[in-house]
Amino acid sequence: MVAPAVPEITEEVLHESVEARTESLLALRELGPPDLVHLLKQPQRNAVKHIGSYHHVTGVDASSSASLAAYINTLTYKEHGQPQTAKIVEGVYCCYNAFSRLDMRVHVTIPGTVESYCVDERGEKRKATDDLWLETYLCSVLRAYSYADDGSGDTIRKIMGVRRFNPVSNTETEQRFLSSAEQLFFRGWQLGSDSVVQVPNIVSNHLTTGLLKYFETTGRYTSGINLFEKLRSQNTEVASLLARVLFMGNEEVEGVRVLHSALKERPMDYVMLDTQATFLLKKAQTATTPEQKEERLRLALGCADRSTIAAPSEFGTWARLAEVYVAMEDWENALTILNSCPMFTYQDKDAPLMPEPKDVFLPTLPETRLDEIDSEPESRYSEQVEPSLLNLRAASYRGTFKKAYSILTEMTAKIGWDQLLKIRSNVFVMEDEYRTEKQEPGPPSKRGASTDVIRGTPEPPTNGEVSDEEKEDKSAEVPQDSTANGHDEALEKPSSAAEPSEVKAEENGNQPEEHLSRLNNKRLCERWLDSLFMVLYEDLRVYTIWRTQMAQFRAQSVQYKKSAEEWEILGSLAERLQHTDEAVEAYRGCLMQRFSPKALTGILRVYEKQKNTRETVAATIRLVTWQYRWYSEFSPELLHTIRTLIEDEGAVKVRSIIQATSLPQNVLDLTHHYAALCATFRSGGTDA
Template identity: 80%
Template structure:
């Protein structure tokens, strides 16, 4: 397999990228940015002229200074696209972040000459690199490779420019080294932080455990996982939750249930174990054959989830699981009440490099990745026009807790409809008109009016939350601003047909802060507020989510209505590829999967789009459509390789799942039978070969 091409960013000022990385060390909070590789090139015709170039990389073996120096050495042999070399590399610096000790490990190579290794602390001071620090650095580099890997859609690849992505674990020997280092540092994993949906990192909820679970899910190496967690469980019973999760992954459900049962005897209020039980029971309920079985399992799941919220009241995941169970039980009022109780956290994105403006960017194309439909993509994207109303859909930018909460809300909407959701909302929460009328009854005659009451929020026009993000609304308690209501339109049902109904803008719930402020000066008694005693105050972030959902539904409705009108007149409905991609993502958010696939197909009809193809791939996997799944994977693997990524955990998992179901011989045969260049097919054969290396199920036959 050829290595991905080497992109280059040319510096305006020599070594400015290294200085920028050093300055950013103090602000890093997560696993750190991808590794930085800086090269000093000398002009062969003018030896006095030197140029600084750099790129980023993940997945390189960072277990010692020698392995990082070896990577720099491979770059000296890279050909300049068949042209005579105009430059030679005279120096190289490899920077790899150690998130445990918050140090930047650096290896400086002089060509030809010496190798010097040291580490840089947050104050920009040099320190000595020890074996213990290299162990920590190696583990961080593997976790970063999985954390910064793309899921096939290209979203991660586009976030950071010029990143080469390698698979950090390519054999059973490298797996042994990875798991051995993870075992040694396991109980320090909380120092690395955790995903944005976890409030407080602990021994079993952190970036280390998330990386381990993602690795086992990708490769199917469940025997190695069980062996690791069995050893760690003897030191701390909390690890039982991780052991149970990998047992469930490996279809050893009875054993997994027993592990949780025994562990909860010793630690009955461990919220991670309780949540693992609730998640397992919820999945079993969804797969139940009879209504009686489903109801029984949901009741058991409800008990576990309810107990986990008591054990960890400040964690989002426990409340979200409880809300999901109420949705499955079709107890809509409790689902909305619990969703309102979720603690929301500001999303903390992955650490990304902050570099100065480059002088030049060189993005080479490897000949092995040449494919006409993929090569034409960048030029097509540049020329496309996009409707501003599609670009301004705020739900598309949701991450972390807000994304999960919004998904629960859209799932409810897909099941019961927008109108019914609004009715349940008004029966659960104190609506603004109710609160105003109660205050008017107790503070002034009904006929009295003055500028103060006329200016109250919601009188006379409906309003929506401001355009700032929900994270800002949570932290800053921002006030809403007026927006004119939209015209009614028609909405599709779950089958994709058009049914006439108006998408009504939701009225505001009362702001909790305003109730407190009013309570200071109001003479309202409990008797006057008796009608409101059984209702809750809606959190501002949830009120904002309703407005965002309304906007999603409005745009979706206009699209489906126009589509129906054009079809009735036998006319073609035209949109740019970018617009089709956005509409597909919108339909997917609203759980209209058939309409999402329709939009993604229209996008691919105009130009290649990894995001659209990934959306269709999910549909092929559900339908067990092997040939179309493989055809999609081949193109996605090629696009990834085109942009310097030889490794995507999700695509590897897809290939492994196909091999388990169909057998390696059949999968390889289907890949080879595809009418694409052999060099392109070899890229996907490489993924299949990885499965054989790890002796995945189905590779023997």
């Protein structure tokens, strides 16, 4: 398998990229940025001048200084048979150790010596020990999985020039990975956790997330069961992870037994309770009779409710309880519980902060040449997009807000916008209702709950100040074309909920008891949730205009025209609102004009659900090629797709379908490489 091309970012000042990395060490909070490889080159015609260049990389074996030096050595070879215009005389490989918060570095002089050391947050050199290399290796593997692209290209576009390799490509490297994970398992909480987890613990952190993702991607469930069985003997809490891997491997009876036994010892372990609730919720969706579904949801409700008592400050437990109520179609309780969710500021993955480069060279391998993909970058930047599509705030949601919005859209998809507003007014104190209760005809409050922008915390500014962001939000509260062409007059704009501070102030004042009792029958809506309703209204408004216009154009037999970028945004909008067919329609409209990994990934998800093997293979081949074009030979989601296909259809059939596709052989070989990985790991269906 040919390695991806090597991107080259040239520095203005020698070594400024390494210095910028050193300065950023103090600010790192997650697993750290991708590894940095800095090269010092000497032009062949000028022995005095030196040129500094760099690129980023994930998935390289970081178990020792020798393995990192070997990577730099591979860069000295002639590229694709072409003579190099400058020879590499020095190289520095930087790999972050998130356990000890050190940057491990290997300095290679060509020809000459290899020096390994580490740099702490103050920029001081320290000695690199074997224990530090063990930690660094594990962090490197976890970064490769955490920072891998899901096929849509969103991750690839965030950081320029990153080569992504598969860190665990055979059973030998798997053994090394799991052995290091076992040794450092009970320190995993030091790495932090996903943005939806408030407090990392030994079973909810980046290490356990990476392990579970590895087992799900490769299907190596037996290895996972063996690992967690050993760790469970040291700590009962690990039973939740063991059960999850058993559920993945369809060992459901054993998984239930493990949870049952562990909960006898730790009846208030919220992760185990949440695992039970998730399992029961999934089983309720596949129930064959209404009675069976009702019973499973009742059991799920008990587990989810108990987990919120065990961990009242965790978002995940409350979100799960809200999901159970949605499945039970208990809308008022679902909205009440959603309002109770503790929301956290989203902590994005650590990204490198590099100075402005002098030059950027992004080469293309001949093996990745495909006409429809090569034309994508040129057409992408010349497209026009309506401002109303660019300003949809829900598209930027991450972490807890993204999950809460998903629950809200699921309710809307099931009962409709009008019914959702009625339930909202039944549950929460609304501003108009509150003012009527007060019987004060004065002007409405200058600051409504629905105009508060989401910034990761529901707390108001100190001293009653209004931020610039809130002023912008107020100006955007009334959509400019909310009745454009009369298409969405039926879409009712949500009214504001009562300001919590005002209501509480009234309750503390000398108000009549009758007035207070009427208000006390309802809850106060958190400002972040009130803001979510406004964002949902804007999504629905734009969606309604689009669908109405589409219907009108079809009735007149006129083609409805949008740019590829607009189709991609509309597809994402429809997917967010859980209108699958409309999302596929929009994504197809985008792909008819140019290649889009995001649009193709959206369609691929539908193909997988429909078990459409040939279309799934065709989409996967193109996504694998696009990934490889941008220096990524490894995507866990695409590997999982291929593995699932092979399990369902058999390796021989899948390979035959890949080979029968009318695409160049060099492109097909890239996808064959993914299929070969499945054979290496002896996945189900590879013997057929």
